[in-house]
Amino acid sequence: MARTAAKAAPWSASPEPARASSGPLRVLAHEDTAELQRLVARDPIANIYLAAHLEQHGTAAPVILGTQILGYDDGGLRAACWVGANVIPAGVDEATAPAFGEYLAASGRRHASIYGSAAAVLGIFAEMERRGVPAKEVRANQPLLAISSEPLIEPDRRLRPSRMSEFDQILPAAVAMFEEEVGYSPYSGGEEFYRRRVASLIRNGHSLSSLDECGEVIFKADLGVLSRQASQVQGVWLRPEDRGRGLSAGYMAAVVQLARKQAPVVSLYVNDYNARARASYERVGFEQIGSYATVLF
Known part of the structure; x- marks a missing residue:
């Protein structure tokens, strides 16, 4: 199916990661590494991107310019998102997705995509869309095979x-x-x-x-x-x-x-x-x- 060329998003791009808003979201640091590893290990195939990142760098702290790992912490790390050129969730569910969507919509950054487990991606985007962030295309059902x-x-x-x-x-x-x-x-x-x-x-x-x-x-x-x-x-x-x-x-x-x-x-x-x-x-x-x-x- 032919697709049109991508158009610039109406919100501004920024080379620097935005700060996490108040509430349960925060940017993860090195001391969160073990907890993030446990979260990722719940589904190491679906969460392969963060699994590979942790194996390579050994830390949840930012190590690549313009990227960060954002965590949902309400007394324990319940969910996380890699936030860079792409957004890649891990452990995000119906309850935690809106917080990530709100943060991404408010951050002013332009991302190429959000991809990962369907419920997480669609939940995050639903909140972004509600806050006025449009998508070029939504691929809602992509079977994960192994x-x-x-x-x-x-x-x-x-x-x-x-x-x-x-x-x-x-x-x-x-x-x-x-x-x-x-x-x-x-x-x-x-x-x-x-x-x-x-x-x-x-x-x-x-x-x-x-x-x-x-x-x-x-x-x-x-x-x-x-x-x-x-x-x-x-x-x-x-x-x-x-x-x-x-x-x-x-x-x-x-x-x-x-x-x-x-x-x-x-x-x-x-x-x-x-x-x-x-x-x-x-x-x-x-x-x-x-x-x-x-x-x-």
Whole structure:
């Protein structure tokens, strides 16, 4: 489905995180790390982004310029949200979502998206929308899938970790994937930032691809988030002229095999209306374990 280019949000952007309002919300600090780890561990696959962050940095305190982890604390840490270019909730429920939505609406910051567990995302956005923050698109039902065993079908052995020497071939495929999925160019947030992101995935062995004899990308996928327990596959893309030929399932089976060398569970989320992709993932052995939602701004 064609999508229009993203329009600038009517509220102002800010490189600095806003302060938490009074009440149960506060910016988490290093001393909150153990409590945040316990919260994230309740659902380590759905909360994989924060799980990976904690494993990498070992702290709930802000470590990246312009980002913070916001906690809902009413005598104990009940819920949290990563707040940066994207907003990613953990443990947010019907009772705590409005507080996060109020904070985000009042902060004056522009975020690219909110994504994560559907009830949390939709609850937060409902409050933001009530306070006048519009969305470009709401994807309310994105099945969260996972597999913790070998794939059910034979993997396509042509898939392998991408090489830095292939960066100039991988980058256009990554851009095409992003534009198809989100509806605007990833360069809108800065070309150099996105180039570094793609290069980092390749350098760390988290970009997987298959190239033809002319060096053109046929298929690509990324291990976009990786913790000790799970990976989250992102950026799945098959060259348009190869679609409809039954190739994607074999490639996804290969993604599972390669990803499980780094973490035992492989997860991803998919738009509910993407019947072809869902059928392919089911053939490979993915099963639904939850529901995500994404709000694009």
